[in-house]
Amino acid sequence: MLALLVSVVVTGTGLIWMQRELDRSLAVRPPIVVLDLSAAARETDPARLKTLLDHYRTTAERLAGQGLLVLDRQAVLAAPKGLILTDREVRHAAD
Numbered sequence: 001m002l003a004l005l006v007s008v009v010v011t012g013t014g015l016i017w018m019q020r021e022l023d024r025s026l027a028v029r030p031p032i033v034v035l036d037l038s039a040a041a042r043e044t045d046p047a048r049l050k051t052l053l054d055h056y057r058t059t060a061e062r063l064a065g066q067g068l069l070v071l072d073r074q075a076v077l078a079a080p081k082g083l084i085l086t087d088r089e090v091r092h093a094a095d
Helices: 002-027 037-042 046-065
Strands: 032-035 069-072
Touching: 032 046, 037 046, 046 069
Parallel strands: 032 069
Antiparallel strands: none
16 A cells, blocks of 8 residues: 555656656747657557557647647758657656
């Protein structure tokens, strides 16, 4: 029981920290972000690909709801590194 409680607290704290990091990195960017889904897909186990796509779609919709234009990396010829949202910055938890 104690292990479950510790696990929930650690997971919750990690998710809050990740959201704050995302908010902080978005605060210094213009209202455009580029999601590099193809790079993440290449590094992902094929069995996990559908889940990864769902997480990216959810993240894109959430960011669009916050007023950001979300572009796919393959549709962008060139972009400053700071505009590209990395796999680490995409929340990997279902909302």
